[in-house]
Amino acid sequence: MIGLFDSGLGGLTVVRRVRALLPAHDLLFFADQAHVPYGERDEDDLRRLLQVNLSWLDAQGVDAIAMACNTTCAVAALGGWPPCEAVVLDLIESAAIALSDAEFLRIGVLATSATVRSGAYGETIRRRVAGAQVFEVAAPALVPIVEAGQADGERARAAVAEACAQLPERLDAVVLACTHYPLLDAHFAAVLGPEVARVDPAFEQAGRTAALVAARSFPAGSGRTRCVTNGPDVAAFRRVVTEVLGEASVEVIGVSAVT
Amino acid sequence: MSRYVARIGSALALALAILPMLGGSAAATPSRTYVFGGRSYTFTQLNDSRGHIAVAARDPGLQALLGAIGAVMTWQPGQRYVLITTAQPTIVSFSVGSTSYDVGPASAQASFAPFRMGGRVYLPLRELLHSLYLAPVRDGPDLLLQPQLGQINVVADGNRTKIEAHAAIPLHAHLQERTPTRLDYRFNGVGSTLAPLRTIAAGGVKSIRVIPGGTPRAPWTRVVVTLQPGARYGPARSHDGALVLSIVAPAGAQLAQAGASSYPQAQPAAPEPAAPLYATAAPYVPIGATPAPVLPARAQVTSLNASPAPDGSFTLRVAVTGAATYAWHRLRPPDNRFWIDLHNTQLATPPFDAPMQSVVTDVRVSQIDPTTVRIALSVAGPKSIEVVSTPAGVRIAVASIDEMPGLAMDGVGSIGGAPIVAQVPPAGAQTPGWQFGGASTYVATNPRLIVIDPGHGGSDRGAVHDGVAEATLTLKMAKRLRAVLLARGWEVKMTRTKDVDVYKPYDTAEQELQARDDIANQAGALLMVSIHCNSYYNPGPNGTTTYYAKPIDKPLAEDIQNVLGRTLGTKNDGIVKSHLYIPLHAHMPAVLVETAFLSNPHDFALLTDPAWREKLALGIADGIADYAGSPPPPASQNQSSQSSDHP
Numbered sequence: 001m002i003g004l005f006d007s008g009l010g011g012l013t014v015v016r017r018v019r020a021l022l023p024a025h026d027l028l029f030f031a032d033q034a035h036v037p038y039g040e041r042d043e044d045d046l047r048r049l050l051q052v053n054l055s056w057l058d059a060q061g062v063d064a065i066a067m068a069c070n071t072t073c074a075v076a077a078l079g080g081w082p083p084c085e086a087v088v089l090d091l092i093e094s095a096a097i098a099l100s101d102a103e104f105l106r107i108g109v110l111a112t113s114a115t116v117r118s119g120a121y122g123e124t125i126r127r128r129v130a131g132a133q134v135f136e137v138a139a140p141a142l143v144p145i146v147e148a149g150q151a152d153g154e155r156a157r158a159a160v161a162e163a164c165a166q167l168p169e170r171l172d173a174v175v176l177a178c179t180h181y182p183l184l185d186a187h188f189a190a191v192l193g194p195e196v197a198r199v200d201p202a203f204e205q206a207g208r209t210a211a212l213v214a215a216r217s218f219p220a221g222s223g224r225t226r227c228v229t230n231g232p233d234v235a236a237f238r239r240v241v242t243e244v245l246g247e248a249s250v251e252v253i254g255v256s257a258v259t
Numbered sequence: 260m261s262r263y264v265a266r267i268g269s270a271l272a273l274a275l276a277i278l279p280m281l282g283g284s285a286a287a288t289p290s291r292t293y294v295f296g297g298r299s300y301t302f303t304q305l306n307d308s309r310g311h312i313a314v315a316a317r318d319p320g321l322q323a324l325l326g327a328i329g330a331v332m333t334w335q336p337g338q339r340y341v342l343i344t345t346a347q348p349t350i351v352s353f354s355v356g357s358t359s360y361d362v363g364p365a366s367a368q369a370s371f372a373p374f375r376m377g378g379r380v381y382l383p384l385r386e387l388l389h390s391l392y393l394a395p396v397r398d399g400p401d402l403l404l405q406p407q408l409g410q411i412n413v414v415a416d417g418n419r420t421k422i423e424a425h426a427a428i429p430l431h432a433h434l435q436e437r438t439p440t441r442l443d444y445r446f447n448g449v450g451s452t453l454a455p456l457r458t459i460a461a462g463g464v465k466s467i468r469v470i471p472g473g474t475p476r477a478p479w480t481r482v483v484v485t486l487q488p489g490a491r492y493g494p495a496r497s498h499d500g501a502l503v504l505s506i507v508a509p510a511g512a513q514l515a516q517a518g519a520s521s522y523p524q525a526q527p528a529a530p531e532p533a534a535p536l537y538a539t540a541a542p543y544v545p546i547g548a549t550p551a552p553v554l555p556a557r558a559q560v561t562s563l564n565a566s567p568a569p570d571g572s573f574t575l576r577v578a579v580t581g582a583a584t585y586a587w588h589r590l591r592p593p594d595n596r597f598w599i600d601l602h603n604t605q606l607a608t609p610p611f612d613a614p615m616q617s618v619v620t621d622v623r624v625s626q627i628d629p630t631t632v633r634i635a636l637s638v639a640g641p642k643s644i645e646v647v648s649t650p651a652g653v654r655i656a657v658a659s660i661d662e663m664p665g666l667a668m669d670g671v672g673s674i675g676g677a678p679i680v681a682q683v684p685p686a687g688a689q690t691p692g693w694q695f696g697g698a699s700t701y702v703a704t705n706p707r708l709i710v711i712d713p714g715h716g717g718s719d720r721g722a723v724h725d726g727v728a729e730a731t732l733t734l735k736m737a738k739r740l741r742a743v744l745l746a747r748g749w750e751v752k753m754t755r756t757k758d759v760d761v762y763k764p765y766d767t768a769e770q771e772l773q774a775r776d777d778i779a780n781q782a783g784a785l786l787m788v789s790i791h792c793n794s795y796y797n798p799g800p801n802g803t804t805t806y807y808a809k810p811i812d813k814p815l816a817e818d819i820q821n822v823l824g825r826t827l828g829t830k831n832d833g834i835v836k837s838h839l840y841i842p843l844h845a846h847m848p849a850v851l852v853e854t855a856f857l858s859n860p861h862d863f864a865l866l867t868d869p870a871w872r873e874k875l876a877l878g879i880a881d882g883i884a885d886y887a888g889s890p891p892p893p894a895s896q897n898q899s900s901q902s903s904d905h906p
Binding site: 030032034035044045048051052053055056059083084085228230255 | 339340342344354361363364365412588590594669
């Protein structure tokens with residue numbers, strides 16, 4: 001079983017890529033919607049949430065954890081990864097691998113405030129791609145819009161346009177360095193135009209996950225996808241899960257403390 | 260005037276500071292004693308200045324309580340977050356300045372935020388205990404911490420609903436009453452402060468009623484699930500320490516289809532019954548009848564014997580009486596902690612935490628829940644660790660060298676023939692040294708039987724020196740060993756009792772050796788010892804070596820070689836791992852003893868001396884005694900003869 005987690009719905013963009021490459025394996029996705037958005041939280045807080053969520057996935061017996069949250073990866077890049085029995089695949093590393101394969105040099109990175117503040121993206125990309133120029137821009141407005149289920153609306157388009165306006169010109173590529181952003185991809189395509197490549201690290205992350213599964217011979221399951229949320233609105237969560245993943249074999253689970 | 264007031268103030272403060280040490284009462288001093296599991300825990304670092312009681316993270320009483328329930332706190336002075344990892348494991352996390360706290364994946368609100376004062380962080384006591392599923396309950400003079408039915412999760416799952424109950428202790432439900440619209444369960448041993456009535460009105464569940472009862476020391480809790488009309492339900496089952504009470508579908512739903520599409524696979528630990536759902540008049544299904552094998556009476560962990568060796572390695576022998584299973588885990592370097600949980604066991608020694616001057620720097624042993632003893636080791640570096648079950652219990656051997664990459668991170672096994680509940684690591688997670696010989700666990704069908712294999716014989720003379728054949732000497736030594744073992748109460752079978760080939764004259768080595776292994780394998784012997792003499796083309800080499808092949812052989816080899824090295828007067832060449840046919844293809848722990856060198860004059864003199872051979876037999880028997888203890892009592896009075904031999 002492969003575990004994935006994110007602060008919220010964005011992680012589903014990684015789940016769908018992993019699902020496509022590993023149709024027979026069981027996936028367990030945890031959306032920490034009780035604490036979304038992560039982008040405005042401080043480093044200590046994010047480190048705690050990373051540890052708690054990794055540990056929970058560990059306890060569910062996952063073989064590997066494909067990170068589906070850039071913000072906590074950025075925090076781990078600063079202060080190290082908490083102990084975890086499962087193998088953890090860093091999403092930022094995947095993004096850098098994707099960029100180095102494509103030989104982009106002028107690279108824009110759109111991410112949450114916490115990710116941009118950490119500088120982890122720039123550092124990881126520059127380490128892998130010699131001569132890369134990296135421009136990191138925080139787009140804090142986007143996650144709440146996606147979480148509110150308004151990814152398709154005019155408000156989302158305007159927010160994407162506003163975020164992209166912060167980027168310098170003549171970019172080769174823009175990394176959607178928050179897993180929520182690919183859910184706004186139609187807006188990014190319209191705003192950035194065909195000249196700029198949009199890089200979704202989820203593709204490379206899924207590829208690395210599949211390679212790990214093959215290398216370690218992790219056992220296949222029944223192709224089941226379980227999506228767990230601790231947020232208050234399980235029905236809304238289910239709607240988006242169904243939209244992003246389709247209906248087949250997806251189990252949606254709401255967790256809440258009854259006191 | 261003001262000076263006078265100030266003096267009274269400071270005198271009061273002094274009195275407050277002293278009173279806790281005198282054991283003063285709660286009204287005047289912030290100290291509180293709880294009873295949990297028959298023991299007292301006194302919290303001394305309390306603060307109620309904000310109208311609610313707070314406890315310091317490092318309060319010794321709190322730390323002792325956490326130890327008793329198998330929980331570990333992570334907090335350093337200056338840090339904002341306090342994390343408590345429970346035995347389940349669930350992480351409970353509090354943060355200074357925030358009223359919201361987390362229990363595993365679920366968030367909750369505390370009555371006040373954790374705060375800092377005088378270098379300490381204080382946590383809301385009520386919520387802290389609550390998150391550990393413990394409730395303070397007054398019982399006469401005692402303040403008990405009563406295990407609670409701490410959480411009931413209503414899990415939306417397509418058009419079904421799952422109701423999961425979690426508690427501080429493993430749950431066993433009794434179905435008291437069942438009607439088409441009502442399920443009435445009773446959980447013994449747990450109280451509850453959950454809301455008495457919760458209206459769900461979805462997924463076929465109308466409401467959940469929680470009714471606590473019993474006495475403070477013997478509580479119970481009833482959980483009554485009221486269904487929407489026409490809803491159907493399945494039997495309860497346990498899963499991951501929680502109890503999944505029922506599966507409910509809304510009226511009119513096509514259950515079979517819902518089951519197929521939204522619930523494709525049963526949990527491996529608790530497969531769903533073939534006919535999972537039924538309406539009303541279905542036959543009674545006992546609740547809590549989980550498919551996990553029910554182990555017999557609780558095994559006892561009677562002793563732990565740590566022995567650091569001069570070469571820097573470390574062995575911990577854990578004596579276990581009875582049937583138990585175990586699961587071990589280690590963390591990834593640089594965190595080199597290791598722990599093993601012995602399931603279905605009770606700690607018959609006091610729990611302890613012993614620092615060591617060795618490759619293992621610390622050994623901690625405790626009863627982490629009513630049925631599990633946990634042994635945790637702090638290891639100095641990424642050392643190779645072998646866990647092997649022995650007739651006496653389990654042995655944990657930590658090598659002095661760093662581990663090879665790809666070594667196993669966890670494993671399971673059983674002691675005393677208990678069925679293994681946990682799953683073995685996935686196929687493909689190859690662990691060096693385990694490719695041949697297979698399992699880490701062997702269950703003897705005749706745990707009273709020892710097989711002795713006198714090396715060579717018949718057409719195969721073995722090594723010959725000065726007219727003395729190895730085949731002759733090994734038979735003499737084997738017969739002496741048989742006599743000693745019989746006298747000590749073991750049953751003994753020999754692969755040969757005469758100077759003959761076991762398979763046939765002039766057979767291949769493989770035919771001959773497999774025939775000897777077959778005898779031991781078919782008899783289901785506890786262990787097998789093959790006796791040989793060594794030889795070399797020049798007279799120099801001498802000494803005694805015990806060879807082994809499989810991981811389960813190693814403890815037996817160690818114990819035999821330990822005694823032989825002390826008592827024989829030969830050079831102690833230690834134990835050697837080798838792909839020798841006899842131990843490799845024997846299912847049980849098996850070793851091959853190269854007693855001494857025929858080709859060395861000193862050793863030759865010993866080998867041909869009956870008194871030395873008696874010493875050898877006694878040494879091997881003593882090694883077996885160290886390894887396996889005394890023979891277990893016979894299974895029945897009609898046991899066949901004590902000794903049965905092949906040709």
